Amino acid sequence: MQSDLLDYQCSLCGKNYSIEETTYTCPGDGGNLDVILDYANINKQFQPKSIFSSSEHSLWRYLPLLPVNDPGGMGTPLHKAGYTPVYTANRLADKLGMDFLWVKDESRNPTASFKDRASAIVLARGREIGAEVIVTASTGNAGAALAGMAAAIGQKAVIFAPRTAPPAKIAQLLIFGAKVYLVDGTYDDAFDLTIQASDEFGWYCRNTGYNPFTTEGKKTAALEIWEWMENLQPGLLRPLSVFVSVGDGNIISGLHKGFKDLMQLGWIESMPRIFGVQAEGSAAIARAYFEGTENITAVTAKTIADSISVDLPRDGVRAVRAARESGGGYIVVSDEAILSAIAELGRIGIFAEPAGATAYAGLVKAIQSDLIKPDEPVLVINTGSGLKDVRAAMQAVIEPVIIDPTLEALKRVID
């Protein structure tokens, strides 16, 4: 199948570029590029119903809306990314006094995070352009996603991650057989080195907020939310508010892009409100949003939520717009609130990593501060599995009791 990829448009200067002219960012001002599709042609060939009836239980059911020709890797983990479950969270809703609350659980992706979506699409693109090596900087999840998806199809991958990444995330990178370099520095240092290395060695760079195809992968979560809502209550996407954690801003930009594509196609009448949640110690985008600017100023990031710990967000402008243009907003939460959110989600059977629970922490604050009214329906996205950061999880719970294996010992501690 031939994709409907037309060209790129710079999110800063608005100028269009053909796909031959540039690979990553705007040659003029370095702005992030939006992928422009041939919406008229898509509309001629497809209808929502035909997509909803796909037997493909993965993000590849939305191939007609994606800028790649073919998923590849049929029958491998690459082919099983996305299409994650949406759980009802009635007990949490009751606790918050809310009428409707859902959690979309991205930890059920092949490598247990949202990032599989981006890696799946970038790998498909990589094959089309004949990339020999695909490289990415990562705080852990994006790297694991690239390494895992690449392993699935036998593609060479190189990962640069900060040496401070949680052990489970580093283990994942290594197990998947990627070439891993731990950088004695921050994520931002790894990011810059990755771009230098891809220029130097001709590698295809997957960096988030740099390669325009990551956004296209991430938008598939918005398409899934759309399909889920259409099945639940057709045409009522608008009252929904979507909460998602924000680090470099690429996931929230991807969600926004997905809904914008659906608007372009005329398949939805209005989009849900999108709320970004940042950790206090890594809140460069939220600060710009509150100050009413699109100028993103770097911070010195420090938060327990390693996946969203970013000094200089690389997709900040579009991330600010995602909230502003959808009528959503930004919320900033403390590490303590994030740890509480891990425990709260755990009690309904969802084990989230700190960055995953951050979105729920944001909802709690939004309800407390009246930003969300109790009768407004909300969907919270958990972006990754708690198994990826056990050290953080253990800070959210009380240490268990250790006993001798006897009934007497048990009785002594049981109350």
Add this chain to the structure above:
Amino acid sequence: MQSDLLDYQCSLCGKNYSIEETTYTCPGDGGNLDVILDYANINKQFQPKSIFSSSEHSLWRYLPLLPVNDPGGMGTPLHKAGYTPVYTANRLADKLGMDFLWVKDESRNPTASFKDRASAIVLARGREIGAEVIVTASTGNAGAALAGMAAAIGQKAVIFAPRTAPPAKIAQLLIFGAKVYLVDGTYDDAFDLTIQASDEFGWYCRNTGYNPFTTEGKKTAALEIWEWMENLQPGLLRPLSVFVSVGDGNIISGLHKGFKDLMQLGWIESMPRIFGVQAEGSAAIARAYFEGTENITAVTAKTIADSISVDLPRDGVRAVRAARESGGGYIVVSDEAILSAIAELGRIGIFAEPAGATAYAGLVKAIQSDLIKPDEPVLVINTGSGLKDVRAAMQAVIEPVIIDPTLEALKRVID
């Protein structure tokens, strides 16, 4: 829906018991109980086609073959257990000189292990009998599965685990809000204490190889293999060999029970061969199989594969029979072979915990020793996620290089 649960049959003495007469094991000889269904009635009401067309993408699509009335927990993680993907493993097949090889990936269950299947069914049963507290002994995964599924529906759960369980597994138990007691002893000590505690406090005991409903949950993997094979190549289940790791013997017994149910229903003509794989240091069942006996003698278990580290297997008799009666067999592998298997599976994008990779290690040995011919189709089951035991994973890989974040530093190490 009213289930077709008829009664229990002791796997040792063959005597039948009504569901009122006993809850766990044979009152006569303590043997494991098989759940007997009203196969004639199932056959009257259902056909494979009606089951295959279910829109339920979870193990609950097989509700007509399960001894519970209702899943409960609609829209929660409990409702999303099972229906795991089967991946083609062409590159591993090539390496082993095989024609057909697949991996069924149980790490994609809600709490990332096979055990969610058992916990989902035991919880459904617990609700039917009005259990206030459900308790289990666990090396980690069964407990996490019970804790997670219980959290999903707000059921009280108590877990006894050896204090030596991997940190990620203990973190999972705690995050899901279960009451956790770490036992200063082995899994077997925790097992015995759990039974004493359930007798003493009137808790419903989920213990594996004790509660007959765990097998019914685990059999759903066999039903999925059946449906997958029918879609792939109808009627050709027989040439398939299924490889699975074995600890207490309950998973392999569950697989066997699933295929036996299908035979009873006349829905399959013959069953696949089932191969159990045990770690050298925890091989009580394999030893009995090799000695041609059903007498299981305890060992002092020691293996890196903590999920299958068991002194006295509680479902050993049925586990021996699963291999013998299906024309399969047993294979014993070293911890070194298990670590290699983790790395091999990783290179096709599957991150398995040691017990999960054990099945693949068994296949490698079976091919080397001509137990399996290269043209025989094989399905290997990965029973759990490698994220649950990062310490073990790190033993399977080479430590990554640490560099300064400069192109010069990268160039110095790149070859």
